[in-house]
Amino acid sequence: MWKENLDSISIDCVIFGFDETGxxxxxxxxxxxxxxxxxxxxxGFVQTNxxxxxxxxxxxxxxxxxxxxxxxxxxxxxEVDRYPLRRVISIAYYALVKIRDxxxxxxANAKEAIWHPIDQAPKLVFDxxxxxxxxxxxxxxxxRFHPIGFELLPKKxxxxxxxxxxxxxxxxxxxxxxxxKKILSMDLxxxxxxxxxxxxxxxxxxxxxxxNKYKELKxxxxxxxx
Amino acid sequence: MWKENLDSISIDCVIFGFDETGxxxxxxxxxxxxxxxxxxxxxGFVQTNxxxxxxxxxxxxxxxxxxxxxxxxxxxxxEVDRYPLRRVISIAYYALVKIRDxxxxxxANAKEAIWHPIDQAPKLVFDxxxxxxxxxxxxxxxxRFHPIGFELLPKKxxxxxxxxxxxxxxxxxxxxxxxxKKILSMDLxxxxxxxxxxxxxxxxxxxxxxxNKYKELKxxxxxxxx
DNA sequence: TCAAAAGTGTTTGCAATACACCCATGC
DNA sequence: GCATGGGTGTATTGCAAACACTTTTGA
Numbered sequence: 006m007w008k009e010n011l012d013s014i015s016i017d018c019v020i021f022g023f024d025e026t027g028x029x030x031x032x033x034x035x036x037x038x039x040x041x042x043x044x045x046x047x048x049g050f051v052q053t054n055x056x057x058x059x060x061x062x063x064x065x066x067x068x069x070x071x072x073x074x075x076x077x078x079x080x081x082x083x084e085v086d087r088y089p090l091r092r093v094i095s096i097a098y099y100a101l102v103k104i105r106d107x108x109x110x111x112x113a114n115a116k117e118a119i120w121h122p123i124d125q126a127p128k129l130v131f132d133x134x135x136x137x138x139x140x141x142x143x144x145x146x147x148x149r150f151h152p153i154g155f156e157l158l159p160k161k162x163x164x165x166x167x168x169x170x171x172x173x174x175x176x177x178x179x180x181x182x183x184x185x186k187k188i189l190s191m192d193l194x195x196x197x198x199x200x201x202x203x204x205x206x207x208x209x210x211x212x213x214x215x216x217n218k219y220k221e222l223k224x225x226x227x228x229x230x231x
Numbered sequence: 232m233w234k235e236n237l238d239s240i241s242i243d244c245v246i247f248g249f250d251e252t253g254x255x256x257x258x259x260x261x262x263x264x265x266x267x268x269x270x271x272x273x274x275g276f277v278q279t280n281x282x283x284x285x286x287x288x289x290x291x292x293x294x295x296x297x298x299x300x301x302x303x304x305x306x307x308x309x310e311v312d313r314y315p316l317r318r319v320i321s322i323a324y325y326a327l328v329k330i331r332d333x334x335x336x337x338x339a340n341a342k343e344a345i346w347h348p349i350d351q352a353p354k355l356v357f358d359x360x361x362x363x364x365x366x367x368x369x370x371x372x373x374x375r376f377h378p379i380g381f382e383l384l385p386k387k388x389x390x391x392x393x394x395x396x397x398x399x400x401x402x403x404x405x406x407x408x409x410x411x412k413k414i415l416s417m418d419l420x421x422x423x424x425x426x427x428x429x430x431x432x433x434x435x436x437x438x439x440x441x442x443n444k445y446k447e448l449k450x451x452x453x454x455x456x457x
Numbered sequence: 458t459c460a461a462a463a464g465t466g467t468t469t470g471c472a473a474t475a476c477a478c479c480c481a482t483g484c
Numbered sequence: 485g486c487a488t489g490g491g492t493g494t495a496t497t498g499c500a501a502a503c504a505c506t507t508t509t510g511a
């Protein structure tokens with residue numbers, strides 16, 4: 006198997022996750038020079054025989070052990086001096102991960118990968134803070150028009166969890182009744198007729214995202230704006 | 232002056248223009264192999280000492296003679312086999328050109344550059360049709376939320392021209408009264424108190440885009456949706 | 458019985474839409 | 485005077501926003 010790298014083309018990934026405490030970003034401590042031990046976006050070099058999307062997929066798999074992650078190209082950063090040793094152009098991707106599926110032990114590198122609250126990201130190497138901000142902005146824009154939020158939630162979720170997610174991403178409070186009205190009217194959720202277990206209050210109903218319905222509506226040009 | 236190229240990184244430009252007959256795209260006939268003489272998006276290789284944006288700017292300047300063109304990065308295409316001779320990754324940009332400013336004679340290459348109606352683009356080399364479609368889609372999305380249409384019109388324009396432009400980009404008819412109401416209510420146009428000359432009907436008023444007002448409103452988070 | 462979150466409708470205001478006629482100009 | 489596009493207002497509808505109380509459950 007070929008593993009030769011294009012050493013002037015890298016991929017960097019802005020990996021988002023979400024849990025009870027808010028929106029998170031997955032960062033690593035660099036294993037090699039330059040800037041060894043400093044916080045960075047997960048990334049790597051593109052191999053000679055792989056497409057860019059495949060490369061991003063591979064890097065994510067190596068880091069998190071997960072396949073089938075939502076992945077989208079973000080922007081390409083190519084300033085002459087962005088990387089100190091030589092000229093490296095980086096194609097940034099952003100990924101949405103169901104944080105509960107992600108298992109730290111799955112990966113060799115993982116001990117050095119940590120979820121950081123989105124608003125407490127440390128200083129990153131090179132131009133990675135710029136890339137991160139670009140990713141946050143894109144997530145904010147996209148979530149308003151495409152139902153991608155579901156990629157960050159467990160398969161079964163409550164309407165409150167969904168609302169908390171939107172509030173975290175958009176960074177503003179939403180009205181509960183209006184939010185539910187809007188979401189349910191899109192007819193994209195399957196009511197599972199199940200309830201939460203073991204909560205110290207009225208148990209919420211669980212829902213699931215209806216992918217088939219989504220495809221169908223999308224094909225008809227339906228507008229998913231929140 | 233350095234002119235060495237990164238021979239695995241190219242820039243391709245989707246260049247839009249607009250005139251009385253509709254929305255146009257600027258295409259060239261390839262001057263060199265491979266696929267010499269075939270239609271292609273204008274492009275070139277990134278030089279070792281230039282940023283990606285600068286490279287796109289240079290390529291546009293060489294082709295059209297114009298500086299100060301609206302330019303935005305589109306997407307990066309990096310399939311292993313997209314270019315036949317070797318692996319070349321292409322960063323696509325899209326540009327909006329005031330077609331009347333563009334002077335064919337300004338450029339050495341220009342004799343081989345021709346504006347094509349957007350819906351009559353020929354078959355292009357490599358993956359350029361894919362890039363073109365990507366550009367059209369992005370233009371459609373962006374024009375609805377950012378006042379970029381003005382980049383395609385002469386400095387002074389009539390409301391009808393503006394409407395025709397939007398209709399061409401969005402590919403649908405708009406109601407004249409509602410369109411005017413909406414546009415004028417945004418308060419982004421300066422009424423020049425001048426009129427068209429030499430038309431065989433009532434002369435229309437001329438307007439100009441108010442860049443300062445735009446910056447001001449943008450800073451306040453104003454929504455420019457059409 | 459208390460705490461904590463789930464769940465539920467109605468009213469109000471604004472913005473999008475639909476729609477038709479008179480006006481100015483050049484030929 | 486006629487053909488051509490310029491310019492204008494109102495009524496209706498639908499959607500977004502604001503808003504508060506009852507229900508369920510576990511501790």
